[in-house]
Amino acid sequence: QVQLVESGGRLVQAGDSLRLSCAASGRPFSMYTMAWFRQAPGKEREFVTASIWPGYSTSYTDSVKGRFFISRENAKNTVYLQMNSLKPEDTAVYYCAARGYSSSVHTRRDEYDYWGQGTQVTVSS
Secondary structure (H helix, E strand, O other): OOEEEEEOOOEEEOOOOEEEEEEEEOOOHHHOEEEEEEEOOOOOOEEEEEEEOOOOEEEEOHHHOOOEEEEEEHHHOEEEEEEOOOOHHHOEEEEEEEEOOOOOOOOOHHHOOEEOOOEEEEEEO
8 A cells, every 4th residue: 555645735926836745655665656647626637747667757748848847756755746937727736646567658547546635736827
């Protein structure tokens, strides 16, 4: 079992930067694909980015490419989402998710086994 706890969400202004964290319990964290999803009011939960095990390649949805960056510290069982040049349309609840071995990018919600409770990011214009 893996438990995930997100933190770092808050109200920011357009153009600001913000870093989200997701702390994971359970071992071995290094052997999980870690992802971030987000869900805006009235919309479906959507894939944002993933750090894919094995190899730790990364993948991003088009709308955040060049602005958002995922990283992980396996020694701290933590994955981060650095968000730069934030836009009002980035406003959402951001969720951390985990799954095991991945032979490719998984972007569907039902492809992940573990979820955090979410952290709210609000970007004002």
